[in-house]
Amino acid sequence: MSGALPGRNSRTAQRAPDAQVKGQKAKPKVKTPQAAANPAASGQAAERNNVAKTTILYTCSTKALGLAVIRLMETLPHRLTADVVGRQLLRAATSVGANYRAACRGQSPADVVAKLHVVLEEADETACRLELLTESGLASQDKVNGPMFEAHEIAAMTVASLNTLKSRYPRR
DSSP: OTTSOTTOOTTTOOOOTTOOOTTSOOOOOOOOHHHHHOHHHHHHHHHHHHHHHHHHHHHHHHHHHHHHHHHHHHHSOSSHHHHHHHHHHHHHHHHHHHHHHHHHTOSSHHHHHHHHHHHHHHHHHHHHHHHHHHHTTSSOHHHHHHHHHHHHHHHHHHHHHHHHHHHHSOOO
């Protein structure tokens, strides 16, 4: 009775209109009148699906960057310079994800563009701090390769998103 609707027993629970009954052939999908009249609507739906996939990928990348930097921080030597650069790196890397989340909740296209510029700036700062760690000898290149790749990927995706937004919503 776990799948039954509240207040009904399993025998009287109604079946969804498109549910297939055992032994019946599946009904072909029929386009709604709106989709038949407006083929662009299905294109818009596909675009929304692509945007959702990109958002998930972007969110996973920003979180992976933050987590990779947290793990890297644990391996740094306990010296003043490593602490200073490491804390700056940690702030920059974790703010990439936070600022991307803020951009997803932007109030207008201009607001989203402004917040994505912050994401780009923080991703670039993260890459800069990672370079400083390797060139100063505080971290090995092997340990920095993963976070560096993520930072560059996020920067590239952000630039592409900014270009798309700017082409769709030109300034007046």
